[in-house]
Amino acid sequence: MATMAAEEVEETLGLFTGIGLSEAKARETLRNGALSALLRRAVLQARSALGPALDKATGTLLYNTATRLKDPKHLGFLVGYIARREILTDLQLSAALEYVRNHPLEPLDVADFERACGVGVCITPEQIEEAVEAVISKHRAELLAERYHFNMGLLMGRAIVPSNRDSPGAKVVAFCISAPAEAPPGLGTAPCSWGALSVGEARNQLRWADGKTIKNEVDLQVLHLLGPKTEADLEKKPKVAKARLAPAEKQKVAVVENVTAGPASELGPGSCDQGAQPHVPAGDMGTETPSLLEQLRGEALKFHKPGENYKTEGYVVTPNTMALLKQHLAITGGQVRTRFPPEPNGILHIGHAKAINFNFGYAKANGGVCFLRYDDTNPEKEEEKYFTAIREMVEWLGMARDGEGTIKLGARDAPAFRSCCWAFRAPPTCSISPILTGYQPYAVTHASDYFDQLYTWALELIRRGQAYVCHQKVEEIKGHNPPPSPWRDRPVEESLLLFEDMRKGKFGEGEATLRMKLVMEDGKMDPVAYRVKFTPHHRTGDKWCIYPTYDYTHCLCDSIEHITHSLCTKEFQARRSSYFWLCNALDVYCPVQWEYGRLNLLYTVVSKRKIIRLVETGAVRDWDDPRLFTLTALRRRGFPPEAINNFCARVGVTVAQATMEPHLLDACAREVLNEQAPRAMAVLEPLKVTITNFPAPKALEILVPNFPADESRGFHKVPFHQTIYIEETDFREEADKGYKRLAPGQPVGLRHTGYVITVQNVIKDVSGHVMELEVTCTKSDVAEKPKAFIHWVSVPLSCEVRLYERLFLHKNPEDPSEVPGGFLSDLNPDSLRVVHNALVDSSVHSARPFDKFQFERLGYFSVDPDSEEGKMVFNRTVTLKEDPGKA
Template sequence: MAAEEALGLFTGIGLSEAKARETLRNGALSALLRRAVLQARSALGPALDKATGTLLYNAASRLRDPKHLGFLVGYIVRREILTDLQLSAALEYVRSHPLEPLDVADFERACGVGVCVTPEQIEEAVEAVIGEHRAELLAERYRFNMGLLMGEARSRLRWADGKTIKNEVDLQVLHLLGPKTEADLEKKPKVRRKGRLGTGMVFPCVPEHPLPAGENYKTEGYVVTPNTMALLKQHLAITGGQVRTRFPPEPNGILHIGHAKAINFNFGYAKANGGVCFLRYDDTNPEKEEEKYFTAIREMVEWLGYQPYAVTHASDYFDQLYTWALELIRRGQAYVCHQKVEEIKGHNPPPSPWRDRPVEESLLLFEDMRKGKFGEGEATLRMKLVMEDGKMDPVAYRVKFTPHHRTGDKWCIYPTYDYTHCLCDSIEHITHSLCTKEFQARRSSYFWLCNALDVYCPVQWEYGRLNLLYTVVSKRKIIRLVETGAVRDWDDPRLFTLTALRRRGFPPEAINNFCARVGARDGMGWGRWMCLPASVVTAGRQHSPPPSPQALEVLVPNFPADESRGFHKVPFQTTIYIEETDFREVSRP
């Protein structure tokens, strides 16, 4: 449809020209709205009133699953859905019932189809509500919270028009209290609340957007299959509706201040909702993993004040992951590829010439990969999907002839993050897979892989990562500093690793308080490192009594500029002792 024709179609339902042009810039929305308007015009004729147009626009813009658009438009054109309140109930119903067919009778009950609220019913309901609050109204007059009356009246007459209820409330209040006096028009004095903001260990960084456990299908972008509801039912039977999160670090370095936010976020959300949080090591790259990192990670988690529900490893599930990889090949969703790493880098690599190779051939070659018949880089197992960032067919398995610290030399093929992450979440029945924004591009592959194998699919929800200005907050860069000798080790006080901060004397409450202040924003959180010491003061004030004595005393004062106020001499001898770590015979280059 030409742009001008679509513009006329949209302005014909009551949209302003500016709003219509804005809608045209959104291809998906304009296509849905065009379908809705054409369906309505075929039933009602070319002239649509503004109320109908508004309902059509709201349905097209707020509906998550386009397959229900025609169903909802039918109710709108038949005048069975007349208000935005009914439309909101209808949208919530189809979102909560993703599988077809819909129960029409249940849908109509949920949306108030056929319910007619008369003016007399509204008058009676408002009169009853005002009667219950008559004493408070007479005492406080127009300073009384009229929203309370509106809310109670709306709860008794769910499908009544809100504007009509408000008019009736205003009329009956005026009849009871009379016109406003000068005293009524005076501003109500504000009451200053005492007390300070609670931060730190009181469930910091708790996100508000994730849905309750078991309502995964209501998440935007969540893929619903014929098996989804049955799998969710099995999941709820196992967890009992318990919230489950996980903190999944790679054991290839020490945790830094950015990880502290992730720890607070995952453990805090689980604790705030009466759930549990797993500590799962993502140990799928044996080349970079060391035992000291495993120990240090758990030590830092516990130092911050959190106890994992269970400590697990991705390697615990290597056998199951391999079995699922075979099943993925059998279903035609994965294949063995021989392209080199250099060939598949970037966003527009050439398609694999082995993408359509026979299933039996991929099964044999994958078994050869497991037996070590291919060298590193000679073969990979790739999944057949396109990710949100345009990356095509991500790698699921690659060959690495490196013994694993837990499984030894049992495996010479190791799964990638894209393959392991979601399946480990599924195995552990994680309800909320909380991760930073850079993993948003992997959300589609997360949902795709679970559904491709018909296993329980958790929900992935992203939040902004924490970065500090004027310092290094990157594990890769910190490793480089350590390896080149620019810093002594991971606990060098100049770094912002958790071990370094602990060595500098930062209490864990200060770090938790700092993360809580950053919050659960969607965008990347940039902060100045100077704000971290301020959190020490805040954390100290919140302790009652304080964690350590805070009294100071100068026994022998010393004023070099005015010795009359006090001075003392420090005798020196031929031998002076200093810290051993402050001395070296050869200076650094």
């Protein structure tokens, strides 16, 4: 209302306070231009019918109408009913608003509208008494048994809430609907008549009764039946203990500020929250949270149902909308359809994992399908390796889930993995190979599949006067306030001819574009639909030298594939208006775009350009360097797909951008790997130990459980020989206070062997460095219990171990205020340490790339693809969760 004159502001302020708003609330409303304009119209219309003095109840109804009405064209219609006293309660108003939302096209069926919101229906005290009596009679036995511990809200609900579940043979009661003796002027009434109606119909009539009156009647009749409360009635009912979840079933959440899934108003169209970007510390991991499928199932997000696009705030309804939605439902059968549309010009990163989980997860949770669609409209930057890597990562994340459960694959479960059935069957239009049950693309498509149709629609857009050929240079139309195009109003036929010349290659790159005639939400004028690029396309070759933009392609591809929910991150909110505009300009099915918050991690960069710089400068080896947070890098480092999916579930679905600490992802990995990674023993800094009284002439075989907490999951054998190797750090010549491991005079136990060793001799080199220990062993059942047990290897395999730390020193390496020299100046010089001569027990000899193990006392490790016969390479995924009291 900034353009209002001072007098008009004061007048409007008086209108608002005149309906009962406080001055502070009235001024707050004035600051919202759209709302204040609607409310002003509503108040003036009501005053013209009722006079200048409006009671507070009427004012509240008017204010609620202005704030909750989605389509302003119905404002006058609804205010008329309020002014005529035909809508008297907020309950009726809610029903009226719901009705007009469900019937977006005019004219409305007035009789049907009035039935839907109780116009003219008056409920007498006798009717309320009779209905409550019937409900209490139905629950009489439970009431007498539970007395005042019975859920009285159930009685209220039974008396008020309409029901359509009663069978034709439901119990019949008689009641009278009548108008009060003196109805207010203009109040519609129903004729008084006795009739036979089912209980369900009685409830439907009582829907419009005053809730307080019904509660009073319930309380009165319950008191008459049970009498006053006794001491036993006043005692609190004991809580029923909830069944505890097994560890593998638990989902835990970190401490997240303003990031948890919120009400419907916080998600989707109309949500403009660009505010705080919550930071999630590595905090409490103990609070249970719903799984991602539970968060996405049914109406959890209050998304529209298929075919009910028009119920979404901001959705544009045209005269042909309902017919197009009817055709859409005939094609999809009411199925939920989503899509994951990556650009094949880089590798997917952790943020994409949220998008994959959201799109595939929402479809899966609601019995729908998800398309994998490559947005391949920029041939200059697209490479086949990106197509392949994207598909691999989608399938890899999908392998983690099987319905509600999880496919748990450990290194020693490989036969089970190979015997899993291949469940996916591709539809005729699908170009995907079979994958394990999980996140399965319904079809793999490409924007380029639709280039012919997109071109045809571009011609139609020009014919309809909604697009034109422009010759402004790229630098001229950049920014938010570029000069208007002098070619905006050129004749349609001229634009058609010039667009054909663009297609034939008669214009150079940058000399001509096709622009659409609209203003986007961020104020940008006339976005580009097509531009000239003399670059062969990897799929269409040199057929085209004009390529569509994201703004033109995205919504139309969604329309072609009959997507129901186009889920994208918040930065695309500014493109929502062009999304709706373009579909409606061409008169084709218009999906709904819903936005959610991005997922970011601290201590990393995910920008394609910046990762390329890291690779080019040799800071990292490639896109799959385990120090990065691309999905290929996380897989190479050893993160299970379940851990990444669980991480996304804990972040939740939110509009606000979530900035997460890597610790939460690490915690998710530990939780999954603890259940999936079989145990092995490895020594990074070997110290030779000779057992001088070894109890056998040759090596013994020791059975070691794959999962010590659950020995039913099997064992593996490791040799136990006279010569073993322990960690150099597990021995000290002098034991400090609190030190519990091996030292002269301080024995230590060897894990899994049943033996305790005691130092007899320390052998050093000329420099005084300890080279070898000579020890004796004693069976643990006769030896004094040692203070600690250590791991060891014997007859081991030599291997290389890569230990990773954070790639960057600061939380926000791209923030100039934290890192003035740029992200390349913030590299951690100790982000990688390679141990070339580590030793690992022989149980891992048949492991393959990406197999995972827990090296006892060291952490979780994964076999790297660089492994060769005779020289295995392991990447440390995460360390073990440290016990503060452990030495």
